[in-house]
Amino acid sequence: MSYKTVLAVLDTQRNAIQITDFAVALAEQFSAHLIGVHAETLAAIPLIAPMEIPDPAAIEILQDTAHKETAAIEQIFRQRTTREGLSSEWRSFMLAAGYSSSSVQETARAVDLVVATQSDPTQTDHRADLESFLFESGRPMLLVPYTLKQLKPIERVLIAWNGSREAARATFDSLPLLKNATSVEILVVDPPERGDRSPELAGAEIAAALSRHGVSVTLTTQDSGGTSPAQAIEKRLVDQSIDLLVMGGYGHSRWWEMLFGGVTRSLLDKMTALTLLSR
Numbered sequence: 001m002s003y004k005t006v007l008a009v010l011d012t013q014r015n016a017i018q019i020t021d022f023a024v025a026l027a028e029q030f031s032a033h034l035i036g037v038h039a040e041t042l043a044a045i046p047l048i049a050p051m052e053i054p055d056p057a058a059i060e061i062l063q064d065t066a067h068k069e070t071a072a073i074e075q076i077f078r079q080r081t082t083r084e085g086l087s088s089e090w091r092s093f094m095l096a097a098g099y100s101s102s103s104v105q106e107t108a109r110a111v112d113l114v115v116a117t118q119s120d121p122t123q124t125d126h127r128a129d130l131e132s133f134l135f136e137s138g139r140p141m142l143l144v145p146y147t148l149k150q151l152k153p154i155e156r157v158l159i160a161w162n163g164s165r166e167a168a169r170a171t172f173d174s175l176p177l178l179k180n181a182t183s184v185e186i187l188v189v190d191p192p193e194r195g196d197r198s199p200e201l202a203g204a205e206i207a208a209a210l211s212r213h214g215v216s217v218t219l220t221t222q223d224s225g226g227t228s229p230a231q232a233i234e235k236r237l238v239d240q241s242i243d244l245l246v247m248g249g250y251g252h253s254r255w256w257e258m259l260f261g262g263v264t265r266s267l268l269d270k271m272t273a274l275t276l277l278s279r
Contacts, residue, residue: 001175001176002030002031002032002112002176003030003032003112003113004031004032004033004112005033005035005110005111005112005113006023006026006027006030006034006035006111006112006113006115007023007034007035007037007107007108007113007114007115007139008020008022008034008035008036008077008115008116009037009099009114009115009116009117009133010036010038010073010076010077011038011039011099011116011117012069013069013072013073013076015117015146016072016073016076016077017080018117018144018146018148018149019115019116019117019144020076020077020080020081021080022115022144022151023036023115024080024081024084024086025151026113026115026142027086027087028084029180033087033088033089034088035088035089035090035091035107035111036073036074036077036081036088036089036090037091037092037093037107037108038070038073038074038091038093039092039093039095039099039101039104039133040066040092040093040094040095066094070092070094074090074092077090078090091107099132099133100132100133100136104133105133105136105137108137108138108139109137109139111139113141113142113173114137114139114140114141115142115144116141116142116144117143117144117146118143118144118145118146118271119146135249135279139278140169140173140276140277141249141276141278142274142275142276143271143274143275144274145271145272145273145274145275148274152243153243154177154180154181154243154244154274155181155182155183156182156183156185156240156241156242156243156244157174157177157181157183157184157185157242157243157244157245157246158185158187158233158237158240158242158244158245158246159171159174159184159185159187159247160187160189160229160233160246160247160248161186161187161188161202161203161206162189162248163202163203165248166248166249166278166279167247167248168206168248169248169278169279170246170247170248170276170277170278171206171210171246173276174244174246174276175210175215177276178210178213178217178246179213179214179215181215181216181243181244182216183216183218184210184215184216184217184218185218185220185236185240186203186206186217186218186219186220187222187232187233187236188202188203188219188220188221188222189222189223189224189229189232189233190222190223190224190229191203202221203219203221204219207219220236222236233245233247234270234272237272237273238272242272242273243273244273244274244275244276245273245274245275245276246275246276247275247276247277248278248279
């Protein structure tokens with residue numbers, strides 16, 4: 001298994017260089033075809049009071065601004081992919097539904113990996129439709145921390161394992177990256193008691209399965225000691241200088257409602273590592 005089609009979600013000019021450069025590096029690593037996508041959401045129509053007539057001048061200004069941003073993002077993508085001689089293509093959409101539209105979803109569902117940026121909580125332009133797009137695509141999603149400005153190899157990987165379908169999906173979706181990593185740790189926080197197995201053996205089967213793929217894997221079970229699972233994972237990420245976190249996505253379309261059912265938004269708000277999610 002390898003990634004042969006990678007989709008870079010370039011939602012703003014602010015993060016276009018970061019995400020393009022990271023997606024280019026992945027495409028080069030796996031000899032993959034790279035697609036850059038930007039969805040230009042149609043602006044709400046300003047109205048002139050008291051007649052509530054659409055304001056043509058305001059509409060034109062909003063659309064011109066959006067078109068300029070799309071053109072700037074496209075230029076960034078094309079310059080970098082051309083420079084590296086990659087197999088690539090650019091797709092831009094102008095739709096009322098933005099990233100939630102069926103046209104953009106169809107593009108995402110035909111790729112091996114979606115690359116996007118972590119939402120920056122200090123910015124006011126969080127895009128609910130972008131989060132919905134990533135959540136509904138059905139494809140593994142690799143989030144890049146907005147604070148990560150310099151590319152580095154993915155050498156140390158942490159798999160947050162709880163035995164669920166989503167965790168299994170994320171683990172095997174990340175297999176191309178795991179096989180190239182120097183070390184892969186499976187972390188089980190607060191393993192459940194089972195009559196046929198001691199808590200210390202939780203995760204043993206997935207560790208064995210990965211070993212058969214040639215992955216250098218270790219298994220760690222840990223009691224959260226009264227802290228939340230998110231805090232336990234955060235600490236492990238920092239203590240072990242982890243480059244990539246792999247975990248299952250759950251529940252609703254907001255990132256912070258997806259994790260392990262009860263693990264809080266803080267894990268993705270404080271991202272210190274790349275994070276691959278699947279559901």
